[in-house]
Amino acid sequence: MASGRTTAAERAAVDAVLGPPSSGWTxxxxxxxDGHVAFGGRSARERRRWLLPALHAVQDRxxxxxxxxxxxxxxxxxxxxxxxxxVVSFYALFATEPQAPVxxxxxxxxxxxxxxxxxxxxxxxxxxGPAGGTGAGDGITWVRSPCLGQCERGPAxxxxxxxxxxxxxxxxxxxxxxxxxxxxxxxxxxxxxPPVGPLPPQAVDGATDRLRLLRRTGRVDPGQLDSxxxxxxxxxxxxxxxLGPQGVIQELKASGLVGRGGAAFPTAVKWEAVAANPxxxxxxxxxxxxxxxxxxxxxxxxxxxxxxxxxxxxxxxxACGAEQxxxxxxxxxxxxxxxxxxxxxxxxxxxxxxxDVMGHGFRFDIEVHRGAGAYIAGEETALxxxxxxxxxxxxxxxxxxxxxxxxxxxxxxxxxxxxxNVLEVLEQGGAAYAATGTPGSAxxxxxxxxxxxxxxxxYEFEFGATLRxxxxxxxxxxxxxxxxxxLLGGAAGxxxxxxxxxxxxxxEGARAAGATLGSGVVMVFDDGVDLTDIVRRIARFFRDESxxxxxxxxxxxxxxxxxxxxxxxxxxxxxxxxxxxxxxxLGAAMRDASICGxxxxxxxxxxxxxxxxxxxxxxxxxxx
Amino acid sequence: xxxxxxDLPRRLVSLxxxxxxxxxxEGTTLLEACRQEGIDTPTLCYVETLTPxxxxxxxxxxxxxxxxxxxxxxxxxxxxxxxxxDSERVRLSRRMVLELLAxxxxxxxxAPEVRAWMQxxxxxxxxxxxxxxxxxxxxxxxxxxxxxVGDGARAETVAQPVKVDNENYVRDYSRCIxxxxxxxxxxxxxxxxxAIAVAGRGFEARISTEHAVPLPxxxxxxxxxxxxxxxxxxxxxxxxxEMRQAGTWDESRQTVTTTICPYCGVGCNLELHVQDNTIVKxxxxxxxxxxxGNLCVxxxxxxxxxxxxxxxx
Ligand SMILES: Cc1cc2nc3c(=O)[nH]c(=O)nc-3n(C[C@H](O)[C@H](O)[C@H](O)COP(=O)(O)O)c2cc1C
Ligand code: SF4
Ligand code: SF4
Ligand code: SF4
Ligand code: FES
Ligand code: FES
Numbered sequence: 001m002a003s004g005r006t007t008a009a010e011r012a013a014v015d016a017v018l019g020p021p022s023s024g025w026t027x028x029x030x031x032x033x034d035g036h037v038a039f040g041g042r043s044a045r046e047r048r049r050w051l052l053p054a055l056h057a058v059q060d061r062x063x064x065x066x067x068x069x070x071x072x073x074x075x076x077x078x079x080x081x082x083x084x085x086x087v088v089s090f091y092a093l094f095a096t097e098p099q100a101p102v103x104x105x106x107x108x109x110x111x112x113x114x115x116x117x118x119x120x121x122x123x124x125x126x127x128x129g130p131a132g133g134t135g136a137g138d139g140i141t142w143v144r145s146p147c148l149g150q151c152e153r154g155p156a157x158x159x160x161x162x163x164x165x166x167x168x169x170x171x172x173x174x175x176x177x178x179x180x181x182x183x184x185x186x187x188x189x190x191x192x193x194p195p196v197g198p199l200p201p202q203a204v205d206g207a208t209d210r211l212r213l214l215r216r217t218g219r220v221d222p223g224q225l226d227s228x229x230x231x232x233x234x235x236x237x238x239x240x241x242x243l244g245p246q247g248v249i250q251e252l253k254a255s256g257l258v259g260r261g262g263a264a265f266p267t268a269v270k271w272e273a274v275a276a277n278p279x280x281x282x283x284x285x286x287x288x289x290x291x292x293x294x295x296x297x298x299x300x301x302x303x304x305x306x307x308x309x310x311x312x313x314x315x316x317x318x319a320c321g322a323e324q325x326x327x328x329x330x331x332x333x334x335x336x337x338x339x340x341x342x343x344x345x346x347x348x349x350x351x352x353x354x355x356d357v358m359g360h361g362f363r364f365d366i367e368v369h370r371g372a373g374a375y376i377a378g379e380e381t382a383l384x385x386x387x388x389x390x391x392x393x394x395x396x397x398x399x400x401x402x403x404x405x406x407x408x409x410x411x412x413x414x415x416x417x418x419x420x421n422v423l424e425v426l427e428q429g430g431a432a433y434a435a436t437g438t439p440g441s442a443x444x445x446x447x448x449x450x451x452x453x454x455x456x457x458x459y460e461f462e463f464g465a466t467l468r469x470x471x472x473x474x475x476x477x478x479x480x481x482x483x484x485x486x487l488l489g490g491a492a493g494x495x496x497x498x499x500x501x502x503x504x505x506x507x508e509g510a511r512a513a514g515a516t517l518g519s520g521v522v523m524v525f526d527d528g529v530d531l532t533d534i535v536r537r538i539a540r541f542f543r544d545e546s547x548x549x550x551x552x553x554x555x556x557x558x559x560x561x562x563x564x565x566x567x568x569x570x571x572x573x574x575x576x577x578x579x580x581x582x583x584x585x586l587g588a589a590m591r592d593a594s595i596c597g598x599x600x601x602x603x604x605x606x607x608x609x610x611x612x613x614x615x616x617x618x619x620x621x622x623x624x
Numbered sequence: 625x626x627x628x629x630x631d632l633p634r635r636l637v638s639l640x641x642x643x644x645x646x647x648x649x650e651g652t653t654l655l656e657a658c659r660q661e662g663i664d665t666p667t668l669c670y671v672e673t674l675t676p677x678x679x680x681x682x683x684x685x686x687x688x689x690x691x692x693x694x695x696x697x698x699x700x701x702x703x704x705x706x707x708x709x710d711s712e713r714v715r716l717s718r719r720m721v722l723e724l725l726a727x728x729x730x731x732x733x734x735a736p737e738v739r740a741w742m743q744x745x746x747x748x749x750x751x752x753x754x755x756x757x758x759x760x761x762x763x764x765x766x767x768x769x770x771x772x773v774g775d776g777a778r779a780e781t782v783a784q785p786v787k788v789d790n791e792n793y794v795r796d797y798s799r800c801i802x803x804x805x806x807x808x809x810x811x812x813x814x815x816x817x818x819a820i821a822v823a824g825r826g827f828e829a830r831i832s833t834e835h836a837v838p839l840p841x842x843x844x845x846x847x848x849x850x851x852x853x854x855x856x857x858x859x860x861x862x863x864x865x866e867m868r869q870a871g872t873w874d875e876s877r878q879t880v881t882t883t884i885c886p887y888c889g890v891g892c893n894l895e896l897h898v899q900d901n902t903i904v905k906x907x908x909x910x911x912x913x914x915x916x917g918n919l920c921v922x923x924x925x926x927x928x929x930x931x932x933x934x935x936x937x
Contacts, residue, residue: 067835080818080843081834089823089832092769096835132767143770373769374825391822396678396698544769548802548822548829549679552717555724558780558827559752565776573753582751589720592693592713593681600692 010069013061017053018076027075044078051077051087051389055094056331056370060169063103063162064095079389090391090547092373093160093331100135104128104182105145105158105332109293109541110491110534111450111523112147112154115176120155123179139164140186146375146541147293148332150175151450151523152457157182158332161190171334212444213420214460217304222339225346228307234352236426240315241360243426245275248319252422254430256442261287261378261415262492262518262597264507267422270412273402274320277410284322285387285406285413286313288329288336289371289378292490293541294521297446298416300458302329302336305420306343310366312419314347314357315426317364320412325366328383331373340368375545379596380413381405382547393547394596417446417520437463440508445517447505449474451524452481461505468501470522481526485614489518491538492601494608515608531614532568535606539564542602553599556590560603570618580610639705646701654685654696654707663709666718666741668725669803670697671853673916674813677804682721682741685709693717719745727752727779728827730799733857758783763797764836766828780827786865789838792846792925794865795831799858802829806850806859814918819844848924852907852917861905874899882909885923890914892923903927 015021021028054077058069065088074081088094106124108117124142125131135141150156150173157177163169170190174181221227228234240248252268259265274282286309290298302309313325329337344366347353355363369387371377377386381395384406405411414422421443425433434442441463447470450456454475461470467486477483483498488505494515496503503513510517525531543557563579563586566572572579587603594600609615634649641654641661648657653676658665668680676698684693688706693713708714722742725731726749731738741747756778763784774780787795802822810820819842823832833842851859860868867873878899885892892915895907906924910917 070834080821082819082821082823082832082842085832085834086821086823090768090825092767095767097765097767132770146769376825391825396695540771540773544771544826546826548824548826549677550681551679551721551724551801552681554802554827554829555728556720558728559724562753562774562776562779565773569775571775571777585716585720588713589717589724593684593717593721594692595678595681 006068006072007062007066010058010062010066011072013057014054014069014073014076017057018050021076026078027072047077048079048389049387051079051084052369052372052386055088056372059094059162060171061163063101064098066098077389087389087391090374091331091371094372098134100133100139100141101162101164102135102140102186103160104140104142105148105160106142106177107146107148107150107154107156107158108144108537109147109151110487110537111151111294111456112156113534113537114451114525114529115154117155120157120177120179127179145332146544147291147295148173148175149290149296149299149330151294151296151448154450159185161186173332173335210462211460212424213301213417213446214458216308217300220305220307222304222306223342225307225343225350225352228305232427233307234311234358236423237311237315237318237352237358239426240318241358245319245321248315248426249275251425251430252319255425255433257418257421257425257433258441258507259415260417260421260445260520262292262489262516264517267414267418270402270414271316271320273400274322274410274412277402279410280321281324281409282320282322283406283409283411284313284317284320284325285380285383285411286316286325286327286416286419287378287380287383287413288327288333288340288416289375289383290333290416290519291330291375291378291545292492292519292521293538294448294450294487294490294523295519296448296450297458297520299333299336301416301420302333303339306336306339307347308420308423309340309416310343310347310353312422313366314353314364315422316412316414316419318357318362322412323363323365325364326369326387326406327366328369328377328387329371330377331371337368337370344368374547375541376547376596376598379598382596383413384411391547393549394598396595415519438504438506438508441506445505445520447520447522449522449524451487452478452526452529453524454478463506465505466501467496467503467505467522470505471501471524474524477524477526479526481528484525484527484529484531485609485612486525487521487523487534487605489516490521490523491541491605492516492597493518493521494604495612495614496608497612531609532564532616535609535615536561536564536568538605542598546598546602550593550595550599552589552593553595553602556586556594556599557602560586560590560606564606564615567615567617572617576617583607583610637701637703639701639703639707641707642709648701650701652701654687654694654699654701654705655683657701657707658685658696658709665696665709666722666737667697668738668801668855669805671805671855671910673910674805674808674853677808680721680725680801680803682718684714684717684721686711686714715745719747722747723749723751725801727755728781729801729856730781730783730796731801731856733799734855752779754778755781755783763824763828763830764832766824768825768828771826771828782827782830787838788862788865790840790844790846790862792862792921793848793851794860794862795839796858796860796865797830799856800831801856801858802831803855805853805855806831809849809853809918810844814916815845815847815849817843817845817847820850846921846925847919848906848921849918851924852910852919863904867899867904873904878904885919887922887926892919894919894923896927902931 054073133141148156153175156175160171216231220231257267377392379394382392386392401411447459485495539561548554590599636647666682678695678698683696685696686708783798881896893912897905908915
């Protein structure tokens with residue numbers, strides 16, 4: 001056991017976030033009346049939310065969170081050490097054991113597996129030694145990572161560099177990644193964010209005029225408020241102020257907008273419920289946790305059009321009676337976090353946030369929360385817990401967020417893409433918006449196209465486009481190979497066969513086909529991909545990302561992975577049919593008895609693969 | 625059980641459970657409603673004295689119109705609900721929960737009801753394969769989001785060495801079903817000491833002190849209130865643990881004497897479990913107004929002084 005002594009560097013890192021300790025009670029000098037005063041109760045509870053920022057500060061500066069550092073944070077925040085440890089040990093980007101100062105996270109998830117991820121991992125192993133080493137030689141280690149949200153340019157890497165020799169800590173994505181590219185990134189140190197990032201392919205030539213949500217990306221300067229305004233920014237907020245909160249909700253109702261985060265829930269219903277709730281304060285939350293394998297749309301929006309996210313969240317606060325907005329972004333998106341924070345500061349400078357938004361007398365501000373490596377934190381109630389400084393364990397529902405959400409208050413939460421659609425609704429008018437797309441699916445949709453296609457990227461289509469049209473836009477299957485299957489909706493979605501190419505990618509079309517659009521993932525696999533390996537990677541993902549609260553998911557995801565391993569390696573227990581029967585039982589219990597959507601969908605893709613005959617039995621499919 | 629000073633009359637809600645019309649006061653959980661109707665409902669993470677955490681999912685029931693099953697222990701009855709407690713879906717989920725637990729955790733010291741439920745639902749843990757041997761991989765150090773992939777031939781378990789690090793009680797987390805009860809008892813539901821919490825995540829989630837330090841280095845005050853609520857024998861008096869190891873533990877030779885703790889004026893009820901004229905463990909009744917099963921270190925472990933025959937220098 002390491003000693004619990006706090007080093008000066010650890011103290012400094014924590015104090016940089018929390019300010020210097022104000023009393024002996026919170027780790028400062030014991031003078032004045034400190035021996036007689038306790039700072040507990042409510043004021044202590046309210047400090048809990050600073051736990052993740054304080055942990056990030058130590059992780060960034062020292063590369064791990066030592067017992068001494070944790071002790072100091074606990075003293076500063078009045079948190080029992082066992083509870084703080086429970087939180088640190090939940091998140092993959094925090095280390096509770098010493099590790100190399102530079103950690104390279106290599107995505108070995110499903111899209112990157114089609115782009116040479118395993119070869120890159122093998123090269124990394126040859127160069128840096130086994131995954132998770134101490135980096136004894138050059139201070140560098142590497143680890144495998146689930147999807148990093150860079151699937152259109154895989155294989156992806158994320159460099160996490162602690163402060164070294166006076167240099168500030170930094171973290172950045174490298175995609176597509178090669179060992180040389182990573183080495184160059186490391187040599188260059190913290191990359192200055194490019195003013196306008198490289199854009200993934202978006203739409204077929206000449207069709208850019210059809211873009212709605214993506215019309216500014218790649219054209220607007222994400223660092224300049226004036227550039228955003230020149231591209232029509234802040235007209236939607238102006239319109240919202242004209243309409244008033246009720247008017248905004250009426251437009252949303254007329255628009256038929258439903259959520260793009262996966263559950264396809266009508267947005268107006270949530271907004272109205274929060275607006276009408278007499279309990280105050282209300283909170284407005286933007287869900288930018290985006291960790292569904294194959295999904296990268298919210299990253300592109302937050303990185304390329306951050307002011308739009310700020311404007312949309314401001315409208316949400318205005319309409320729902322919230323004075324404080326929160327934007328939770330996954331920790332693997334450092335550029336998105338930096339650009340959002342920058343955009344918030346600029347908007348505040350210009351009176352578009354603060355105590356008198358647009359001179360119109362309403363108060364609104366936004367705080368950005370940095371996630372720390374947990375897919376489950378994207379589940380809305382887990383997100384609230386995480387933003388409150390707790391383990392990202394989903395809560396039981398009811399109560400729903402509109403009744404008791406963030407800090408137990410009425411909360412409205414939407415996905416980034418949903419929020420950008422709110423701007424469209426206000427600019428076009430609800431009725432006009434409803435007229436786009438199909439009767440059951442209004443508006444446009446972003447599709448994250450990845451895998452074995454010619455031009456992986458983010459494609460925007462008016463609802464109604466078929467899977468074939470989306471594939472054609474992306475140049476079809478790469479190298480002209482035959483299509484084997486498409487994964488729709490991400491790891492929580494399902495596989496569909498080549499006979500489904502005429503499937504309209506609408507909510508109703510997907511539902512009728514027993515599939516889901518989920519987060520808009522369209523991942524393409526040709527006949528050369530080892531699909532058994534892909535399905536096993538999906539099972540591994542859910543086993544790694546389960547929060548562990550409930551039995552069906554905590555143990556069910558383990559058994560599901562074991563079962564697939566047996567089938568893949570030709571060690572089926574009994575017949576393959578016996579194994580598939582067990583898979584069906586596991587799936588039914590996870591779907592029916594799990595607390596949240598993670599467990600409820602952990603077997604969906606696996607079972608759909610089994611139905612399509614994509615899982616091969618035999619001695620192959622070694623995988624990892 | 626909760627202490628109420630005045631029971632205000634509550635409105636009644638009508639619902640249907642297994643075809644029977646049932647009326648219960650507003651706010652009643654489905655579990656309480658089932659119990660009122662004499663419908664035996666399995667529970668593992670629920671106990672009257674703690675806030676429900678609804679994590680084990682063995683109590684799930686089917687509510688018509690709900691997409692997934694709901695936990696009876698925490699879901700409140702609503703007017704017009706139509707509930708099924710023995711449908712095909714309910715039976716399968718309960719069976720799977722029991723199979724998943726029995727295949728990963730040592731349930732041999734769990735309450736006898738657990739075995740009865742396993743029989744009732746036809747739970748057969750061997751379907752998951754033979755239990756894997758503990759692989760020397762330290763659960764306490766597991767990094768979240770990364771696990772070693774086995775060959776699938778054997779079912780992974782939580783087997784690990786017993787933690788014996790203090791005189792009073794031992795922690796055998798091979799028996800831990802992660803019901804969160806001990807955490808609730810150590811936290812705001814009773815003790816407010818917060819010495820333990822659930823660390824890690826997924827299958828590597830575990831009850832832990834900070835950085836997994838031994839109990840004497842933690843905030844633990846040895847009230848033993850966690851032992852009182854543990855349903856599987858994972859938390860156990862050291863005296864009981866040692867007698868079980870030696871093969872001398874024999875409940876048929878034990879008597880239970882109810883008395884009042886002599887240490888202070890609160891008046892906690894003690895149940896002294898005595899075997900061969902020696903106190904081997906101390907409990908307190910859950911349904912007692914004063915203690916609700918909770919004690920402090922003196923009542924729980926102070927019995928050593930009663931039976932110490934010699935005075936040590
Ligand atoms: C395991 C899990 C992960 C999720 N991750 C995300 C996510 O990363 N981003 C997101 O917007 N919604 C995610 N959701 C859905 C949210 O719970 C919630 O439904 C959504 O934020 C609501 O926004 P919407 O109505 O705009 O879709 C997730 C759900 C589950 C069950
Ligand atoms: S379903 Fe899985 S992720 Fe969701 S609460 Fe249960 S264990 Fe956690
Ligand atoms: S003995 Fe008491 S203080 Fe110690 S862990 Fe158990 S409940 Fe907490
Ligand atoms: S130690 Fe006992 S009470 Fe605590 S979680 Fe495990 S089984 Fe439950
Ligand atoms: S970044 Fe690798 S799969 Fe998404
Ligand atoms: S007893 Fe209801 S979920 Fe455990």
